[in-house]
Amino acid sequence: MYEGLYGFVYGIAVFLMQVVAWFFNTITLHGIADWFQTPGVVWFVTQILAALVVFIVAFLVAITFIWEERKVLGRLMDRRGTQVGVLGLFQNFADGLKAFIKEIIIPTDVDKWVYNAAPVILIGASALMMGFIPMSDTWSIANISVGLLLVFAVFSIAPFAILIGGWASNNKYTVMGGMRAAAQLISYEIPLLLSMVAVVILVGSFSFADIVHFQEQNTWLFIPLILGFIVFTVAAIAEVERIPFDLPEAEAELVEGWQTEYGGMRFGLIMLSEYIRGFVACSIAVLLFFGGWAGPDWLWPEIWFILKVLILFAFWIWIRGALVRVTTKQILSLGWTRLMPLAMVNIAIAIGLKVAGVF
């Protein structure tokens, strides 16, 4: 009936419902017990469990990313990085648990509702994107035909959360950080989408599965569309706000940027969502340009996928270690005058290839 992720979750749901039914049977409420075992209820529970699994995976992936970032960055800088627990793997748990018990401070002058909502929107949007990222043919929540479009649509919610969060914090630094996020959004969203359009032109589908199958049959798309990959990388790093494009939280001039007034668990959620977004951006790059989960058979496709993502992220960390931060003016001019033409050339290449019948 189900396969992959849903098959896995379905088994759990059925078992859970059996336990519940057994409980109601023992207290002689047979009608309710039967109702719990109807396909509709089981389906509903399956959906909930799948969402839960996705969120847990997102959480684990994000902390793996944080760990990877700390260790690789440390090595790049000739030091060891965190050593808490085995290989520093427990550092993130310590950070997270600490964030739980920190005092919740809501400054007096903030717009309380929006201030509290911004991290929720951020983490919600980030976790939502995880639902559309397939890790293999079978391991996905919603392998819908316009997955790519949907991911990009959700992807651009986060800058909005940053903008309102910065504005609501009622601090000059946070406002400037929020404004920069908005500026970055409008100048980088378009090259990002254009670099994706070339892939769609070649493949002829918005579905991740189709894109990966296309690459399995032909070649990894970063070979013909290397320009697109470059544009995508630059724009995605800008979207995810990492050095060198981390202007909304530019530490040197805007203390901690738009998150200056956030502490405790809100700050923890913001950190988490940042890395989830990093994971999503890396996964899209892998899906679009590096063959997704395609790989030799001696490993599961899911593992191939995660390995590729981790390697790509290590490349991002390398970029972070090597470069300094750019300024607002430069980032905007880079976006409009360099990336846009490059993305256009990339589309032209894709159209050329399609027309010439290479693919």
Next chain:
Amino acid sequence: MTEMWLNMGPQHPMTHGLWNLRVKIDGETITEAEPVVGYLHRGWEKLTENRLYPQIIPMADRLCYGASMSWSHLYCLTAEKLMDVEIPERAKYIRTIVLEAQRIGSHLMWLAALGTDLGSYTIFLYSVRERELWLDLMQALTGARMTTNYPRIGGCRNDTPPMFERDFTRVCNHFEKRLKDIEALCDESTIFRMRMEGMGYISGEQAKNLGVTGPNLRGSGVDYDVRRDDPYEVYDQLDWDVAVQKGCDSFARYRVRIDEMYESMNIIRQALKKMPEGPVRVKPPRNAPKGKTAWAHVEDPRGEGLMYIIGNGDDHPYRLKVRSPIFVTVSASPVMLVGNKVADVPAIMGSVDMCLGETDR
């Protein structure tokens, strides 16, 4: 957005020390800037009036902790002028060597601060890593990493440790390679140059008039170096160049400091070769004549440091005035800042090499 005042400091990652830069911004463009200092003021000059002459040396170390040797040396130089003490030749050479080592250490700390300002933690860590080597040399010679308390009125506290020459030569050779690495990390990075070039423009005329000194002045194309133009210790017996850049911007100031590090190593190598044998210290008088004044100026890593002492006839000075280079350079910062964006503030103020201990005194 209308214009608003933005307080950058006292607790701000950009300050590197403790001061407050108030900027008036229109959007992100700076229309007015006003530095506020005094957060570290402890009345240094007044305190020295209650101390014996030798007791002031460790206090002078804590004037600027990035280049402590340079300040305690300046104090000793001035006190020697006041008391008419002629120091042994070997002491002069040792002082020259450690001063240059201190200059490299200070410049590395500046580079580290500039790295964090520009958002590159790598530059910070590489500089701090290399700085440790020079601090190790300091430690071998003086016993302390930063606040060394090494120069004395009438020479140096102790003679060089064994392997002094070998260690310095080795570190110089090693550091030269590493400095090339760091230079490559900065110079060859397009983004680094984009951030630094054309930022914080201050012309040579303006810099002279506003009292900017040291590498910041030489970055504006003015060829003046106290080490060459009013030589002290043995700088006039060595062959070296003054680093001058004509860019007048942050990048020029950065280049001047990098070049100075190479020159410092050049000076150290020559001085090591020429260093004579002999005593390192003479006994100075305990008291200074009443009413007699003396002043001396040196090339601190940050600019021209000047001290002015009045003797009191006993073992305390009557008045000790310190001219700190950054105190004046900060007052010129509005000229560099106005018209730039807020995002450029770290790149501009980072290139100035702030040290607030000497500024506030």
Next chain:
Amino acid sequence: MDLSLAPNAVAMSAKEFLQWSTAVMDQLMKASGAKKAVDKITAPIWSWALRNANYPLHFGIACCALEMAAASGSRFDAERLGMIFRSSPRQTDVLLVNGWVTAKLRPDLRRLYEQMAEPKWVVAMGECAISGGPWYDSHNTVQGVDTFIPVDVYIPGCPPRPEAMIDGFMKLHKKIHKEMKGTFLED
């Protein structure tokens, strides 16, 4: 409030009821020992987390700030212990006072301390922060930071070496371990 009010619960407003029921639950948990048990189980976890994610405030004052920078450098690498310097006081746990405090700075430092979220600690690094140090007779310096904010750990030295600073943080970890900060421990 106590259990004797139970018959009146129907007549309470929602807010009163919430207050009353919270108090009752609290007392019940205390009386039954559940609170103690939960605390015993969770406190080591919380204290472990607090020890290993100790974020100091990125705030350099004077000489010791350079040793603080050196401590986060490659040779000493304070990040091994989970110390990351954050610039916003809202996100930090430790206020590292590394220099003399002047009359002009005192209100700002006090304010920074108050902006930090509980649980928080203060480390006085160097002679100046401990007792005024070389500036003991100055007209403008505060003789020790503990005159106006509570200090947990003192790191002596002028300035302390980076090893000493890291050792001071280990001492702070010991203190946190001993205090066993738990969620319920406030009462």
Next chain:
Amino acid sequence: MSNLAEQRSGLALGGLTPEDIAKRITEKFPSGVTIASTGPHAVNSKVDKDSLLKVCEFIKSDLDFEHVSSVSGVDWLVENKMQTVYHITSYANRVTLEIVVDLPRDKPEVDSITYLWGGANWHEREAYDMFGIIFKGHPRLERILNPEGTEVFPFRKDFITGRRV
């Protein structure tokens, strides 16, 4: 010796020696200026309070003194006077000129030289902050190092150190 060593003497650049500068100043101002001594790269002089501005204008325009190294105040409690000491450097001649100006202690007022050299601005503010010396014509004579609202002038000799904030 190399070319650099020749450059360093300062004379090779065609500048004025300290003796030349002392002579030019005494020629221009027969009264009001006393040259105490000259040394290598240095001239020490004593100038009357009233002729300070004229001397400064002269050395700036004619003798290429373009950099104020420092402006310090000195309080002579017993002698009942105050002093301001200026160290002004000429980059072209490689000479530093020290100017000592005596002021009455009960009314320490002197002309500001900020409009000639912008670098003197904060030095004069500091001297005001510490000694209470009034610099006439200074654009912004306010407290700089001490906190706003300090009522004393802490570097005066009648202020006892050891007083806590």
